[in-house]
Ligand SMILES: Nc1ncnc2c1ncn2[C@@H]1O[C@H](COP(=O)(O)OP(=O)(O)OP(=O)(O)O)[C@@H](O)[C@H]1O
């Protein structure tokens with residue numbers, strides 16, 4: 059449980075590289091462009107160039123690669139699973155390997171590797187952005203990017219406010235869950251032994267008081283916000299004004315250019 | 326009523342308890358609070374203190390009667406936000422009223438809601454933090470602060486909005502003695518130095534001795550009101566309302582009953598020492 063306290067959203071690592079200094083809005087736009095490019099790339103060489111671009115950006119961000127890999131770990135299971143599924147169930151082309159009813163065929167290998175690469179590149183690019191952007195700046199960036207979608211009633215401000223409040227209360231609730239856990243252990247609750255189902259069931263005496271308290275907090279907070287004149291995002295200003303610099307424009311345009319080039323080489 | 330900042334006129338309020346049942350939490354409460362006054366509101370649990378506090382900035386609206394803030398009627402929709410700016414509420418649990426992830430962002434929250442220009446917000450946030458003595462921790466995450474510090478951040482968040490009146494609903498109830506002292510010192514400084522009107526709800530009788538006036542509530546009504554000297558002179562039976570006398574007035578009363586004519590307006594140690602020696 060002590061590890062729980064160390065969890066932070068997105069595992070942001072403060073720093074001073076160009077990537078760190080870029081405006082979150084520029085970074086998110088760049089990320090969107092790159093994701094779009096990933097879905098347009100049709101060849102392995104396209105992925106190769108994309109990977110090259112990623113490596114360059116990664117090196118410039120001066121993130122420790124061990125730390126980076128740790129953030130990647132949970133996703134690797136999903137990637138591996140995708141690969142296996144494709145290998146086993148996508149049929150067509152030359153048969154490489156046969157064991158009873160199971161075969162691994164050419165198309166499966168091709169499509170599996172292709173999808174896996176795409177997934178990995180998608181995840182590492184996103185991770186690179188989240189690791190170099192503070193969650194609060196991230197929330198601001200999302201609010202800004204969702205603003206045009208307001209005509210479709212996408213509640214951009216509300217989403218950003220939810221992220222902020224979540225960030226504010228996660229440490230508080232973790233502390234509280236720790237307290238409740240100790241209190242229940244003093245009453246003889248057991249959170250450590252038994253198989254996974256048993257453990258999950260044993261969590262109930264932890265989760266119920268935690269939820270009750272979270273709802274009460276939410277209620278209090280809503281009243282406090284209302285009493286401080288909160289009435290949604292309309293006519294609201296922000297103290298923290300992000301200055302868009304030349305660097306930000308340069309970043310977005312370069313990313314755009316590179317993404318376009320990569321996609322075109324692959325056509 | 327020219328210099329009364331808050332006025333309630335025969336204010337009544339009922340909570341609905343599901344179905345037809347209602348609970349009368351405020352019953353014909355009429356009071357006036359003068360600009361610059363320091364008023365303490367005391368009374369047993371469930372006597373309606375919090376309910377009254379929430380009427381003072383239009384979080385609750387009267388079932389009958391009126392509440393005026395600076396001459397503005399709280400029942401009128403168009404005045405609501407102006408009233409909330411002029412009367413700031415500080416709540417009991419310091420954790421549940423801090424919205425943002427850094428101290429300075431949180432202090433800015435109210436100002437951002439009012440749509441004030443960013444440079445002005447910065448300046449006012451800085452001033453408010455200096456006033457409550459929290460400038461050095463401006464960039465801190467709220468969950469790393471002590472209870473007293475969190476409560477001072479909450480007060481700064483209200484003060485930054487330049488309210489005329491500060492209503493505090495048991496702001497020290499969850500604090501240790503040190504945090505309580507910090508918060509009390511902040512409140513009385515704001516009242517004396519910044520001339521902010523203060524309505525302070527508390528269960529700690531010791532905290533009420535500095536007030537200009539104490540209002541005692543009981544079962545939704547104002548039981549009595551007066552200066553601390555009047556309330557604690559010993560003539561009023563506070564015990565029957567479920568409240569204690571503060572230590573020194575209680576001692577003074579005991580001495581009086583023992584035959585020593587201690588004056589009834591003895592509120593603190595110094596006054597008692599002056600009399601005895
Ligand atoms: N949301 C609510 N719904 C129903 N009844 C309520 C609600 N809030 C308060 N009450 C009831 O209204 C009465 C007055 O409550 P209020 O919270 O104003 O008292 P209080 O003087 O602040 O008490 P305390 O000293 O415990 O804070 C109480 O009897 C309480 O049970």
Ligand SMILES: [Mg+2]
Nearest residue numbers: 374375376494
């Ligand atoms: Mg109360």
